Amino acid sequence: MSSxxxxxxxxxxxxxxxxxxxLGRSRIRPADTLAALGTGLLLALSLFTLGKTGKHLVxxxxxxxxxxxxxxxxxxxxxxxxxxxxxxxxxxxxxxxDRHTGRSHYYSLFLLMIAGMNGVALTRDxxxxxxxxxxxxxxxxxxxxxxxxxEDLEAGFKYAILxxxxxxFILLGIAVVYLCYGTVNLPxxxxxxxxxxxxxxxxxxxxxxxxxxxxxxxxIPFHFxxxxxxxxxxxxxxxxxxxxxxxxxxxxxxxxxLFNVYDLSPGLGRxxxxxxxxxxxxxxxxxxxxxxxxxxxAYHSISQIGYIALAFGLxxxxxxxxxxxxxxxxxxxxxxxxxxxxxxxxxxxxxxxxELGGLRARMPVTSAASLVGSLSxxxxxxxxxxxxxxxxxxxCVQAGRQGLAAAAVIVSILTLASFMKVQxxxxxxxxxxxxxxxxxxxxxxxxSLFLLMxxxxxxxLLVLPGLREQFLNSAQAVLSAGIMPAGGSR
Amino acid sequence: xxEGMSLIVKTVARWVVGFIFLYGIYITAEGHLGPGGGFSGGxxxxxxxxxxxxxxxRRFASRNLDWRIARIMAGVAALSFLALAMLGMIFETxxxxxxxxxxxxxxxxxxxFHLFSGGNIPLLNLxxxxxxxxxxxxxxxxxxxxxxxxxxxxxxxxxxxxxP
Amino acid sequence: MxxxxxxxLLFAVGLYxxxxxxxxxxxxxxxxxxxxxxxxxxxxxxxxxxGSAPVIAAGQDAGQFALSxxxxxxxxxVLVSIAIGLALLLLLTAIALxxxxxxxxxxxxxxxxxxx
Numbered sequence: 086m087s088s089x090x091x092x093x094x095x096x097x098x099x100x101x102x103x104x105x106x107x108l109g110r111s112r113i114r115p116a117d118t119l120a121a122l123g124t125g126l127l128l129a130l131s132l133f134t135l136g137k138t139g140k141h142l143v144x145x146x147x148x149x150x151x152x153x154x155x156x157x158x159x160x161x162x163x164x165x166x167x168x169x170x171x172x173x174x175x176x177x178x179x180x181x182x183d184r185h186t187g188r189s190h191y192y193s194l195f196l197l198m199i200a201g202m203n204g205v206a207l208t209r210d211x212x213x214x215x216x217x218x219x220x221x222x223x224x225x226x227x228x229x230x231x232x233x234x235x236e237d238l239e240a241g242f243k244y245a246i247l248x249x250x251x252x253x254f255i256l257l258g259i260a261v262v263y264l265c266y267g268t269v270n271l272p273x274x275x276x277x278x279x280x281x282x283x284x285x286x287x288x289x290x291x292x293x294x295x296x297x298x299x300x301x302x303x304x305i306p307f308h309f310x311x312x313x314x315x316x317x318x319x320x321x322x323x324x325x326x327x328x329x330x331x332x333x334x335x336x337x338x339x340x341x342x343l344f345n346v347y348d349l350s351p352g353l354g355r356x357x358x359x360x361x362x363x364x365x366x367x368x369x370x371x372x373x374x375x376x377x378x379x380x381x382x383a384y385h386s387i388s389q390i391g392y393i394a395l396a397f398g399l400x401x402x403x404x405x406x407x408x409x410x411x412x413x414x415x416x417x418x419x420x421x422x423x424x425x426x427x428x429x430x431x432x433x434x435x436x437x438x439x440e441l442g443g444l445r446a447r448m449p450v451t452s453a454a455s456l457v458g459s460l461s462x463x464x465x466x467x468x469x470x471x472x473x474x475x476x477x478x479x480x481c482v483q484a485g486r487q488g489l490a491a492a493a494v495i496v497s498i499l500t501l502a503s504f505m506k507v508q509x510x511x512x513x514x515x516x517x518x519x520x521x522x523x524x525x526x527x528x529x530x531x532x533s534l535f536l537l538m539x540x541x542x543x544x545x546l547l548v549l550p551g552l553r554e555q556f557l558n559s560a561q562a563v564l565s566a567g568i569m570p571a572g573g574s575r
Numbered sequence: 576x577x578e579g580m581s582l583i584v585k586t587v588a589r590w591v592v593g594f595i596f597l598y599g600i601y602i603t604a605e606g607h608l609g610p611g612g613g614f615s616g617g618x619x620x621x622x623x624x625x626x627x628x629x630x631x632x633r634r635f636a637s638r639n640l641d642w643r644i645a646r647i648m649a650g651v652a653a654l655s656f657l658a659l660a661m662l663g664m665i666f667e668t669x670x671x672x673x674x675x676x677x678x679x680x681x682x683x684x685x686x687x688f689h690l691f692s693g694g695n696i697p698l699l700n701l702x703x704x705x706x707x708x709x710x711x712x713x714x715x716x717x718x719x720x721x722x723x724x725x726x727x728x729x730x731x732x733x734x735x736x737x738x739p
Numbered sequence: 740m741x742x743x744x745x746x747x748l749l750f751a752v753g754l755y756x757x758x759x760x761x762x763x764x765x766x767x768x769x770x771x772x773x774x775x776x777x778x779x780x781x782x783x784x785x786x787x788x789x790g791s792a793p794v795i796a797a798g799q800d801a802g803q804f805a806l807s808x809x810x811x812x813x814x815x816x817v818l819v820s821i822a823i824g825l826a827l828l829l830l831l832t833a834i835a836l837x838x839x840x841x842x843x844x845x846x847x848x849x850x851x852x853x854x855x
Contacts, residue, residue, distance in 0.1 A: 212816050212819075216819055216823070219823045219826075219827075223823070223826050223827055223830060226827075226830055227830055230834050230837075233837060235838070235841040235842065238834050238837050238838050238841065239838065239850055239851075241834055242763065242831065242834045242835065242838060245827065245830060245831055245834065246757070246766060246770065246831070249770055249827055249831075250757065250770075250773070253770075253773045253774060253776075253777050256774075256777040256781070256820060257750075257776075257777050257780060259781075259816075260777060260780040260781040260784055260813075261780070263781065263784045263785075263812075263813060263816075264780070264783070264784040269812075269816075
C-alpha cells in the first residue's frame with residue numbers, strides 16, 4: 086500500500102508549485118492556503134509511512150533499468166522532517182511575507198524545493214538524485230535572493246556559484262562512476278563496487294562526490310556560502326535551509342552513498358570524523374564573535390552539522406543512531422531559533438544583537454521560543470538537544486575516541502555561552518526605550534513557534550526505549566546494514 | 576523613431592521565423608521516433624520568438640507578444656505534464672499502478688516506427704515543448720525588461736511583481 | 740585517452756576562471772564552461788569507436804543494434820544536465836543584472852559588502 090503512495094510525495098508539492106502562480110488573488114488567499122494545506126497533507130502522508138518500507142517502479146520498468154523510488158525507515162524519517170518543517174515554515178510565511186512582493190512565486194519556489202528534497206530522500210538512482218538535488222538547490226538560490234535587496238542578491242549569487250560548483254563536482258563524480266561501472270542504479274552500483282577491485286578510479290569518483298556533497302552540507306573547509314546565504318533569506322526560508330536542506334542534500338545523501346553504496350571503509354570514516362570535528366569546533370569559534378542574530382545561528386548550524394558528521398564518522402551503531410537523532414533534533418531547534426530570529430526582525434526590523442534588549446517584556450512568546458531553542462541547542466536537559474549530544478559523547482567514548490568526546494563537551498559549553506549572550510543581549514535585561522511600543526508577533530507566527538517548541542519537547546521522548554527502537558534504531562539499521570541488496574525491499 | 580535592428584535583419588527575420596517555428600514543431604513531433612524531443616523542440620520554438628524580440632526591439636515585442644500569456648501557458652503545460660504522468664496512477668490499481676506509466680501505449684499500441692506508436696510520449700513531448708517555449712521566452716523577456724526599467728522608470732518591472 | 744585530457748583542460752580553464760575572475764559575467768561564463776566539461780565527460784562515458792547513432796530503424800535486430808550503437812543513456816543524462824544548466828544560467832544572469840542595478844558595476848571587488 087505504501088509503495089503506491091511514494092509518487093505523491095513528488096506530485097503534491099510539484100503540482101501545487103506549478104498551480105499556485107496561475108491562481109489570482111482573492112479573499113481566501115489561495116497561495117497561502119494551498120501551501121499550508123499541501124505541506125499539511127504531506128506531513129499526514131509521511132507520518133502514515135513512518136517506519137514502513139516499500140518500493141515503486143517509475144514507469145513500470147524493472148529494477149536496474151528504470152528509476153526506483155524506495156522507502157525505508159531512514160527516508161521516511163527524512164520525509165517527515167521535510168514535511169513538518171515545511172508546514173511550520175509555510176504557516177510562518179503567511180505574515181512574514183508582508184513586506185515582500187511576489188507571494189505566489191515565493192510559494193512556488195518553496196514547494197518545488199520541498200519536492201526536490203522529497204525526491205532526494207526517495208530515489209534509488211544516482212542521476213535522479215542529482216536532478217532532484219538541483220531542483221531543490223536552484224529553488225533555494227532563488228529563495229535566498231528573493232528579497233532582492235543588494236545584500237541578498239549578493240549572497241544569492243555567491244551561494245549559487247559555490248553550490249553550483251558543488252553540483253558540478255557531483256555530476257563529474259556521476260560521470261566517472263558511469264564510465265567505470267556502467268550503471269547509475271544505486272543497488273546495482275553497490276553490487277558492482279563490492280565485486281570490483283579497489284582502484285584509483287573508485288577513489289576518484291568518491292572524492293568528487295565527497296567534495297560536492299560536503300559543499301552542499303556546509304562542512305567547514307567548504308562552508309563559505311553558508312554564513313551569507315542563511316541570514317540573507319527570508320526567515321522561513323532560512324529555517325528550511327538550515328533545518329533540513331543542508332541535511333537532506335548534504336548529509337543524508339552523503340551518508341546514503343558512503344554507507345549503502347561505497348561500504349564505508351575505516352579510512353573514509355576517519356575523514357568524515359576529521360571534517361566533523363573541524364566543523365564542530367570551527368563553527369562555534371566563528372559564531373562567538375558575531376553580533377548579527379541570524380549570522381550567528383548560521384555559524385552554529387555549521388557546528389551542529391559537524392556533530393552529526395562526527396557521529397556518522399564513528400561508524401558504530403550507537404554513533405549512527407546518535408547522528409540520526411541529532412539530525413532530527415537539530416532540524417527542530419534550529420528552525421525554531423531561525424523563526425524566532427525572524428519574528429524579532431519582523432517587529433523590530435533589525436538583527437543586530439547590540440540594538441536589541443529586554444524584548445521579553447514585550448514579546449513573551451517569541452522570547453520563550455528562543456529560550457527553548459537556545460537551551461536545546463546548548464544541550465540543557467530535559468530538552469531534546471541534551472539527549473542526542475549525550476548519545477554522541479557516549480558513542481565517542483565507546484569507540485575509544487575520548488579526545489573527540491572531550492571536544493564535543495567543550496563545544497557544547499561554548500555553544501551555551503554563546504546563546505546565553507544572545508538571551509542576555511536580546512531578551513533579558515532592561516527594555517530599551519525605542520522598543521517600548523513593541524507588540525507580540527501575529528497569531529500565525531506564534532502558532533508555528535508553538536508547534537516547533539512542542540516538537541523540541543516531544544522529540545526528547547525518542548530516547549525512551551520503546552520509541553527509540555521503533556524510529557531511531559530502525560533508521561540506523563538501514564545505514565549500518567552495509568551495501569543495499571539489489572532485489573530486496575529497499 | 577527607429578527601433579530594433581536594420582531593415583535587412585528585420586526582413587530576413589520575417590522570412591526565416593516561420594521556418595524556425597516549423598522546424599521546432601517537427602523536432603517536437605518526431606521526438607519519440609528519432610533524435611529530438613520536447614526540450615530541444617521547445618528551445619527551437621523559443622528561438623523563433625527571441626529572434627523577433629531581438630530583430631524588432633523590445634517595444635514591438637511587448638506590444639505583440641504577451642509574456643503574461645506565456646507564463647500561464649507554462650503553468651498549464653507543466654500541470655498537464657504532471658497529469659499525464661499521473662494517468663497510470665489513477666486508472667490502474669494495485670501492483671500495476673505506476674508513476675509515468677505509458678497507459679495509452681498499453682491500450683493503443685499502434686505500429687512500431689510509425690507516428691502513433693509512442694503512447695503518451697508524444698503528448699509528454701508536446702507539453703514539455705510548450706513549457707520550455709513559454710518559460711524560456713518569459714525569462715528572456717524579463718531579462719530584457721531590466722534595461723527597459725532603467726530607461727523607462729519602474730512601471731514595467733513593478734507590474735510583473737504583482738502576480739497575474 | 741586524449742579526450743579525457745582535453746576535458747580535464749576544459750575543467751581547469753573553467754575552475755581557473757571561477758577563481759581568478761572578478762567580473763560577474765565572466766564568473767557566469769566560467770560556470771558554463773565547467774558544466775560543459777562535466778557534460779563532455781558524460782558523453783565520453785557512452786562513446787564507442789565507430790559506433791552508430793543510438794536510433795533504431797525499422798527491421799533492425801535489437802541485439803545486433805545494441806552491439807554497434809553508442810550508449811544512449813549518457814546522452815539522455817546530458818540533455819537533462821543541459822536543461823538544469825540553462826535554469827542556473829538564467830537565474831545567475833537575472834541576479835547579476837539586478838546586482839548591476841544596485842551597484843552600477845559587475846566587479847565583485849566593488850560589490851563586496853558581505854564579509855564571507
